[in-house]
Amino acid sequence: MDLIEKLKILGGAAKFDVSCSSSGSMRENKRMGIGNTSVSGICHSWTDDGRCISLLKVLLTNFCIYDCAYCANRISNDIPRAIFTPDELTELTINFYKRNYIEGLFLSSAIIKNPDYTMELMLKTVKKLRNEHKFNGYIHLKIIPGTDLKLIKEAGFYADRVSVNIELPNNESLKKLAPQKKKEDIIQPMSYIQSKINETKKIKKVKIYKPQPIFAPAGQSTQIIIGATPDNDLNILTLSQNLYKKFHLKRVYYSAYIPINKHPILPNTAPPLLREHRLYQADWLLRLYGFNSEELLNSENPNLDLDLDPKSAWALKNLHLFPIEINTADYEMLIRIPGIGINSAKKIIIARKIGYLTFDDLKSFGVVLKRAKYFITCQGKYYGISSFYPDTIKKFLISETLKQKYRDGQLSFFEINDLSGITGEL
């Protein structure tokens, strides 16, 4: 099989892996080599479905001994199979990199023979890149569940980021859908990776003359499939929160389930992409905005509102905290205002040192007030609507998003008309 055929199969087989980040690492070029990494990450292109392409994302092979119900590469599927040799993969990576197509390599794999054998083949490729080609670009290595810790240790010293996929949000689903994967095989490497990251970080802090290698400088991440099991958003977000707190994961990626295989216990329809989007929004609130999953959801409301972004939904449930005075609120509170992000909050803090800010000041330096206006005052003045009730504000917030969709051409005029009765504004 020629290289182009292999690339088609093994590139296509990796396309559902959602992680694409190339950020967080500061690997330098040691002058005699090729490449370095960029802390902020760089996108090199965007696919026709609008996702960023940063790394050459491929499987080493799609030959698999496992039979996971949700997976396209499972052994019982009749599909074309291929395997890269380490030389082919390094040739592709180096030549794509030299032409500035990519930031580096994202290498995952199906399981050929056994986990250790697969991981060894992956490591062979990565070592070739780092040692023979002096490649200092970004490498993301997927850890195969059930791999010996010795191999994981090696992987961490060669890669910038490593990830073990959780795949399913609880042990029960894992038993049903991926019977050959065990929960321990996923959790154990995660905690091992976390301990290694901590260990080498500590060394880094002490002043030493010879720089020591850092284990997975860009940290670890994971991926959860959404909608293949009946788990609710509260289960999923609580799991993510624990992963962030316990294992200090850099990111948890959510992937809306795509029905590829027919299976009696799998749903036949994909969950709405909107749910995936809402989970990502909630995830940002957990990681960067100081929220807890219990604040966003509880056992009575275990799923995110599809009509509203999670921050707006939270604000409406906690309307007694609002409206917030822009000129005096502290940073932690500013970022809890719907529609105000980290950048806007920082700008507000800088600009109000000069003097009291007005509504127009906020507008002038680019704070988006479409949603925020219902939740703030500027010098005591409120610019929202006359009735300060959750239901009324909710209607207005929803009508704003509908107007946006209409402008973006995602909604026809008739749909808008139908909704005018509810919102009373259009």
Place this chain on the structure above:
Amino acid sequence: MTILIYDGSFEGLFTAIYECYINKIPFYKIVPKNKIQQNFFEEYKFIETDLIKAEKLQKKIISNISQKALHKIYYVFISEIDNKEELICSFLKLGFEFKKETHQYLSNKIVLTVNRISQKVLKEKHLLLGLIRFRELKNNIFYAPIEPKYNILILLTPHFVKRMPLQNWIIHDTKRKIAAIYNQKGLLLIELDTAISTFSDQEEKFQSLWKEYFENIKIEDRVKPKLQKQHMPLRYWKYLIEKSL
């Protein structure tokens, strides 16, 4: 009114501003020499570019306002917007008045405009760091043509010097007809007219591998051309490998 003419370079503009500043006269109207519109009633004075004077002004900006302010002024300059000289002068006037606090005046119209333009310039620079495509030439040089909206060629070079120190490469702004040439030792900025198109034997192979890869990683049911163009505006497609105009 006297109009000051400078040679069109950044240092030239700084020399002109320095002259105004040192002579304690309000900033004149300053225009580059290729934009002079002869007017019978106006007086013209040509300012000879003086690197020492330009550097003095730079140092003054750094110590009186900030390093950041100097960067922003440079971004405004390479944005090549009309009346950039006027905007830079007004910004400096404001800067010398409010000193280090200048950047806090976020809703001031001049600060706002300067911030907005610098942001656009930096955004294009970041985007192009990813979208530049090198092609391997016959003589083992990697060549990348670009047509940026702003004059950001120089801003792009440090990234590639660090990333590809052992590779010979050229980045060519085909719109402005200038090129940055790197030969593993140093960097040279030259005027270059025509685009190069004599590629190495293996160039086509990797181009088609990349195209195939690109085609095969899209998720068919979720194709969103509009979103794709939002991230990667059409004006950059001309020199991409995976897309063309």
